[in-house]
Amino acid sequence: MAAVDLGTAEWERSKISAQDINMLRKLGISKKPQALRFPSEESYPTPPMGYRVSFVDHLIRGLSAPIHPFLRGLLFVYGLQLHHLTPNSILHISIFITLCEAFLGVQPNWALWKRIFFCRRNGSPNVAYNIGGVVISVRPTVDYFDVKLPDSVQGWRKKWLYIQEENHGCAEDNIPPFDGAEKIFRRRSWDAEATEEERASTETLMARIHELQNTRGKELSGIQITAYFLRTRVQPLQARKHPLWKYAGDKDVDRLPVNLEVKDLEKLVRKISSLNKKDVVPSSCRVTPFSAANPLPENHPDLVSLPPLPEGGEVEERAIVTDDNQEAPSFVNDPVDSRKSAGSSEGTASAQSPPPAVSPKGKRKRKDVEDSGTSKAEEVDPSRQKAAYDPYLESLPMIKELIRIGSQFIGYREYASRTEEKLAEANKRADALAQKLEQSEAARKKAELVASEAKAEADEAKAKAASVEELQKRLEDDESALTEHKAAQAAREQGILKRLKSQSRRTQNQTNQEFDLENPDNDxxxxxxxxxxxxxxxxxxxxxxxxxxxxxxxxxxxxxxxxxxxxxxxxxxxNSSEDLGLKMRQENMKLLSRVLLPWSLTANNLLIG
Structure with missing residues (x-):
């Protein structure tokens, strides 16, 4: 029984609920104006100019436009469209990029990726999916983080929408144009393994991964990595200005504009994983991730290995394995300088229109005309072959050929006439365009002159503004210095006034004399x-x-x-300690006694005699 290719039958009217829109709003993905557009009643995606097709379950797992160069490279190497990947595959890529940037301190490594992951078809032998037709899986022989992915994501194919494609001037950052009818072909790159040289260069990274997994008390898990990039509010699959090892917290330029509450974070982790309500969602990683607060150590190795990207948007198609069940040989890089886009197959429809209807299987191809110029219906009856020679019959093929040539000539002449008319019309349009070009060139020169004058005026105004700012700063400094001087002077005057009043009080107390000013200064x-x-x-x-x-x-x-x-x-x-009055009286008594003693003796003698 042949496999059924669903193709465009998988696309139907988008069924995004109000709950989904509210979740995108909480995550901050729809905060930017016109970032998202929701389909109306169309049953097949027709993205407006500047938009691409995505899914709600891809966005909540770390996808945003413009996409990360590593994801762009994966789509190119594997020959896939974005809608070919399942939500679990998107989460695998988000976790891998977060692991490399935040915990290994390197850019997402292509050689390391090939050691861990491979691609396989999604579906049964009787069903070939187009939407989500490819699954990215961990190689059975590799010891990798237990991501705890859900067995299936219900209804995700029905929740498609349009995301705005931001042009960053780099084709590698843009999502490839949408082509919903492009079939999936299994390529040798799906099973590509790392070369011996690549294995040797990534041994340190693999050893570090095993160390992160098995360090007792500091084990790192896939759920921890998932919760980390959801908590930091940085979409891993978006082209960013800085890697996660330079994450600057709430002020990071690559961060979504809103924070997630703890309950919303836990609910989202359980939604995209197989955790149930009883399982604990880790509030932080047991290993401190690299960031601006925890920078990379000095002499940290810078291992760069990126998947190849298309040059100029045109690359050679990767080798296709026609039988999905056959063993694919080792992947060999094809040259990238051809004329065919990666992942495209011949006969695919336009990226903006539904695929064309398939022709009925019983329809026969028209066969070429035989050399005789007649079809089978015009073959000569065998009974006439025995008739006599008829020159008209002999010349009939020639006449028909001449008629055919004449008809072609008339058709060519009419075609040439119409071509001349179109050429004349094209010449008129070219003359009109040339005239408009001259006018636009004159307008451009005038605009350049006006812009130059405006720039000169702006520079002059900027210089004056700088001078005014400098004067204003000097004035503010002088005012500040004057204020400080006034304060110091006031303090000094208060000190002098205090000392003067103190001296005046002491003098008044000692002299018992109080004065009144006749003409006070009131100062x-x-x-x-x-x-x-x-x-x-x-x-x-x-x-x-x-x-x-x-x-x-x-x-x-x-x-x-x-x-x-x-x-x-x-x-x-x-001011001697002696009593000067007593001393003076004693001295006077001594003097008096020296003066009076002779007189007293004389008087006694006179009295006796």
Whole structure:
């Protein structure tokens, strides 16, 4: 029994639900205006200009436009359209790219990919799928992460939509044009294995993978990697400015604009994996991934191995294996400088229109005319072969040939006439286009002149703005310095005022003299200084009077000493611990006794005598 090729029968009207749209909105994929367009009633994809066909289940597993060069290379090497891959295959590629960039610190490695993965047909012997007709699987002999993929994703083929293709100026970043009727041919590249040289160059990467898997207490799993790229909000299958080992957190330029709540993240992980509600979704990886906060170590090896990409969009078709069941030989890279697109097959339909209808199997091809110029219906009756020679009959083939040639000549002449008319019309259009070209060239020169003048004015305005900004900055600095100076001056004045008031109070307490200013200045500092000047004048007058009095008394108290030259020394002389009055009285008594004693003796003698 021959296999049934579903082909375009798989395409039907898209059945995206409100729940799917809400999920895309939560993920931030539909936040950018016009990023997504949802089909209306069409039953076959006809993407608008600048859009491509994708699926909801591809987007939630890490796909975004423009696609990653590694995915572009896989589609080219395997000769596939994007819709040929199943959701589980898309998730395999997302996990592999995340593993390489975030945990191995290298670009997605083509040689490592060939060591781990291969392609196979999806379907039974009696069914050949077109949508999701190819599955990417882990080689049975390779020890790889347990991704816990679901056995099947229900209804994903019915949830197709259009995604905007962003042109980044690089053909390798663009999704190949959509062709829903292109058949899938098994190629030798599906089973391509790494060469001995490639195996040797990737041994360190394989060893690191085994280490990540088997380090006790720090085991890394496929679910952890899946949750990581969903948590970072970076789509692995999108062409990005920076690899994941430079991930800068919430400010990363490649990040989707929204965060995922924990419950939404866990729900999404369970949706795209085989985890059930009882299984725990890891909140973080047991191994710290590389990022801007955890940069690559110094002298980290930079292993670059990318799948080949088409040059100029045209490449030679990869070798096709006609029998899907036969053993495919080792893959050999074909040259890339031919005229045929990768993955295309002869006789495919246009990328923007449904495939043409198949001709009935019983329809016969028209056979070529025999040399005699007659068809079988016009063969001469055998009974006439014995008739006499007839020149008309002999010349009949020639006449028919002449008629045919004449008809062709007339047709050629009419064709030439129509061609001349079209050529004249084309010449007129060419003249009109040339005139418009001249006008557009003049407009371009004028626009360039205006743009040059505008640029000069902008540069001048920019210079003036820079000068104004500099002056404004200087003014702000001067204002700040003035404010600081005023504050310091105010603090200084407060200190002086405090000291003046203190001195004035001390003088007032010692002199018991309080003054009132006749003409106050109403300035606390000047008025305090005036009070201090009044007290100072009083003190100076008192010191002068005290000095005069002490100078007068000094000879009486200190007849044998010389008077000190300064008032302070003079005052200290009288500020002795001894009682100067008592001492002076004692001295006077001694003097009196020396004077009166002789007199008293004389008086006694006189009295006795």
């Amino acid at each position: 606390p500092l000047l008025d305090a200084l005036s009070y201090l000047e009044l007290h100072g004048s009083e003190i100076r007058e008192g010191v002068a009077n005290a000095s005069a009095g002490l100078s007068t008394l000094f000879p009486y108290f200190f007849p044998k000493k010389e008077e000190p030259p300064t008032f302070l020394a003079l005052a200290k002389s009288f």
